[in-house]
Amino acid sequence: xxxxxxxxxxxxxxxxxxxxxxxxxxxxxxxxxxxxxxxxxxxxxxxxxxxxxxxxxxxxxxxxxxxxxxxxxxxx
Numbered sequence: 001x002x003x004x005x006x007x008x009x010x011x012x013x014x015x016x017x018x019x020x021x022x023x024x025x026x027x028x029x030x031x032x033x034x035x036x037x038x039x040x041x042x043x044x045x046x047x048x049x050x051x052x053x054x055x056x057x058x059x060x061x062x063x064x065x066x067x068x069x070x071x072x073x074x075x076x
Contacts, residue, residue: 064070
């Protein structure tokens with residue numbers, strides 16, 4: 001139900017916020033990651049790939065909606 005979805009989303013948001021608030025000691029994390037750029041490069045590459053996939057997914061959704069496979073509410 002819509003109310004259950006709201007409750008679930010609130011619980012997920014709370015859990016995510018709590019997890020981020022308890023991420024740990026920044027010095028320990030920096031020590032773990034080291035001084036190189038390996039982590040930075042990996043995160044940047046992942047971010048670009050994720051953005052590209054999001055664009056492909058959105059286009060697939062639009063195509064499905066245009067062909068009536070996915071119902072869409074009219075644009076405002």
